[in-house]
Amino acid sequence: MTTFRIAGICGSLRKASVNKKLLLRAQQLCAERIPSAVIEIVDWSDIPVYNWDLEENPPESVIRFKNDIADRDAMLFITPEYNWSVPGPLKNALDWASRVRLGDRGDVFKGKAVAVMGASPGSAPGSSGSGRAQLILRQSFVSLNCYCINLPTVMVTDAYNAFNEDGSLKNVRLENNIVSVLEQLIALGEKSKS
Template sequence: MSSFKIAGICGSLRKESFNKKLILRSQQLCSEHINGATINIIDWSQLPVYNQDFECDPPQSALDFKNEIANHDAILFVTPEYNYSIPGPLKNAIDWASRPIGDRGQVFAGKAVAIIGAASSSGPGASGSGRAQLALRQPLVFLDMVPVNKPLITVTGASSAFNEDGSLINDHFEKNIVKLLQNLIKLGKQLKTKPE
């Protein structure tokens, strides 16, 4: 059975970030509960700041990142919240991959995408990266991606949301991650172009 490949893109570069824990847990849940699908976490930490002047001779790291996206069937973004918006480095990565560099064309267009996230804030008004997820949807829709809308996964109080083994204390989140991945795969297969 051919594998359905999901590109996992974590919006935080910090090694011990809550969102890094969340994407690693999502990867493990996919492996444990979904046959024929994998999440490959893409390293985009070496991307330089986007500069249109470099499009004629783009850095290899940008070409590699764009190729990684092109070689996957769908994308899972895991984003923290920064001032209620998308973290700047993540927006920078999206800018590079969306530009007409290399020979892969529009690598985002027509792809299924899902967004989840975690934030350390808790209590009334805490969104668990919900605002960042909403902000991230705007450029992804502009890039002609097709989002999975439910279930919505926004982990609040992330500093106390994980067990020592990386699993989420609240089993509700784990079940919803599996359901979201199932929905992402279903949508991705519907959108996937058949080989010529």
């Protein structure tokens, strides 16, 4: 049986990011509960600011990122929320990878299954756990012709206090939602490949 490969992409580049913790937890839950799949974390930290002038000779980091997406069966994005929006660097990376003529892989997003999760440190009433950023990112995936998992949602609020020392989430419902999203992502990815 072939292993289903998921590109894990964290929208925060900080090493100590709560969103990086969430991605690592999703990776661990996948390994523990879904042996037919693996989340492979994609590093995109060296992608430069998009510049049309570089399209004829794109940076190696851009080609590598685009190939990383093309080589996976589905994508899992973990996004923080900055001023109620998607982080600019993440949007920049998506802009680069969406350029069909870069490299020899063509349109790497078309028909790809994608899921979005996120965390935010906010704990005040109305904190969305990156919900607004997730919504904006999902809109980008509509333009990229991806198939997105909509429910259940994974929005971790008060994220600095949401994790146990071993990296697991204190909220068991969120842990189960992560597994459910991953299972649906795999099913959708398998369907879209066929």
